[in-house]
Amino acid sequence: MDLFDYMRGLNQQTESPLASRLRPATLDEVVGQQHIIGKDKLLYRAIKADKLSSVIFYGPPGTGKTTLAKVIANTTSAEFLQLNATSSGKKDMEEVIGQAKNNQGMFGKKTILFIDEIHRFNKGQQDYLLPFVEDGTVILIGATTENPYFEVNGALLSRSVIFELYALEKEDIKTLLKRAVADQEKGLGAYQAVLDEDAADFLADAANGDARAALTAIELGVLTTERSADGKIHITLDTASECIQKRVVQYDKTGDNHYDTISAFIKSMRGSDPDAAVYYLARMLYAGEDVKFIARRIMICASEDVGNADPQALQVAVAASLAAERVGMPEAQIILSQAASYVASAPKSNAACMAIFDAMENVRTAKTPPVPPHLQDSHYRSSAKLGRGVDYKYAHDYPDHYVAQPYLPKELDGTVFYQPSENGYEKQISVYLRKIAEWKKDGLHQ
Numbered sequence: 001m002d003l004f005d006y007m008r009g010l011n012q013q014t015e016s017p018l019a020s021r022l023r024p025a026t027l028d029e030v031v032g033q034q035h036i037i038g039k040d041k042l043l044y045r046a047i048k049a050d051k052l053s054s055v056i057f058y059g060p061p062g063t064g065k066t067t068l069a070k071v072i073a074n075t076t077s078a079e080f081l082q083l084n085a086t087s088s089g090k091k092d093m094e095e096v097i098g099q100a101k102n103n104q105g106m107f108g109k110k111t112i113l114f115i116d117e118i119h120r121f122n123k124g125q126q127d128y129l130l131p132f133v134e135d136g137t138v139i140l141i142g143a144t145t146e147n148p149y150f151e152v153n154g155a156l157l158s159r160s161v162i163f164e165l166y167a168l169e170k171e172d173i174k175t176l177l178k179r180a181v182a183d184q185e186k187g188l189g190a191y192q193a194v195l196d197e198d199a200a201d202f203l204a205d206a207a208n209g210d211a212r213a214a215l216t217a218i219e220l221g222v223l224t225t226e227r228s229a230d231g232k233i234h235i236t237l238d239t240a241s242e243c244i245q246k247r248v249v250q251y252d253k254t255g256d257n258h259y260d261t262i263s264a265f266i267k268s269m270r271g272s273d274p275d276a277a278v279y280y281l282a283r284m285l286y287a288g289e290d291v292k293f294i295a296r297r298i299m300i301c302a303s304e305d306v307g308n309a310d311p312q313a314l315q316v317a318v319a320a321s322l323a324a325e326r327v328g329m330p331e332a333q334i335i336l337s338q339a340a341s342y343v344a345s346a347p348k349s350n351a352a353c354m355a356i357f358d359a360m361e362n363v364r365t366a367k368t369p370p371v372p373p374h375l376q377d378s379h380y381r382s383s384a385k386l387g388r389g390v391d392y393k394y395a396h397d398y399p400d401h402y403v404a405q406p407y408l409p410k411e412l413d414g415t416v417f418y419q420p421s422e423n424g425y426e427k428q429i430s431v432y433l434r435k436i437a438e439w440k441k442d443g444l445h446q
Helices: 003-015 042-048 065-075 090-107 123-134 154-158 170-182 197-206 211-224 237-243 256-270 274-286 291-309 312-327 332-345 351-365 426-442
Strands: 055-058 079-084 111-116 139-144 161-164 193-195 233-235
Touching (some): 065 079, 065 111, 065 139, 090 111, 123 139, 170 193, 193 197, 193 211, 197 237, 211 233, 256 274, 274 291, 291 332, 291 426
Parallel strands (some): 055 161, 079 111, 111 139
């Protein structure tokens, strides 16, 4: 290291972005991701014991992938080398592998190689690493925002343990924000800033699990806000919204606004108003509502309120739920809008919903009669001797693929649970069921 490198390092400690300065130095300082770094978890024990094997950290931006790598760098006795796949080439890889070989051969020292954005390496570059990971020349730590099962060489995956990092919880983000405001050494403590609770809530929500975004916003707020008469910098809700360039929406995920908005969303779909449905969808998405929660409500509405009037609605809703979860925001908003507008525009019927409610009520309150003998299972030994499955008529052996025979227990004969409406496809179901009733009445299809 020359004098210029030394001075650059000193400047970075004081002038680098807040998110970089606040990176934890030890595992105990890391916020969130307790599913992998809790004190009883494999990764925690491996880092503490300095017995790490090759790993790949996978998760959204700002969730701590690079942070964990830096913590490992601070705790390991191995040499720690770093590459970024967006700017490194074959020559850079050859240099770090050469250095790792020297560490191993001359000093008996392990080398940990951290590769950020590892999915950016092409197949050839990833293949180059294989033998050196395999023989222990380097212990690989890869970080990626993309699904490693699609973007990383299968051979590398088989030699690595994959740890998935999740978007940070709101309370995790708030902890980091308060730490940033209070920290005198690495944070903003010297500015004597005061972070209002509602501002912290808003920033934690708006960051959507990305710690870097939240810390960048609070740093901007503190550095650009004038001191009040009391000599302190007050970060209010208005200041917070300006810093993250997002208007405040009155939407509390655990309060009345949450329940009122989702209620309006569902009732708009049920009421066949796609414009209102998309509007309330936008309000929820803008406020940071969980796309999985929204998708579940669309699926329920597709079955409860559309039902067999348009059976395709449930397929659209389920496909949208899977696609939105796979794609993520912001593109997921398009998928959810398609599903919500489809369900809102579809013909409506709650007949299937009411059928199961009525049937459940009957099961709950009435004596449960036995299944008719001809419908009982006839596949096990001695079934015929017990009269089980005897005289059952296979519908496909008869004209129109229908044969008249009792299906409900005798005690429930004539009970109707499902009463299809005359809307959409359910009208065709009504016609078919009326035809069956006429066949029974006329003694046909016996």
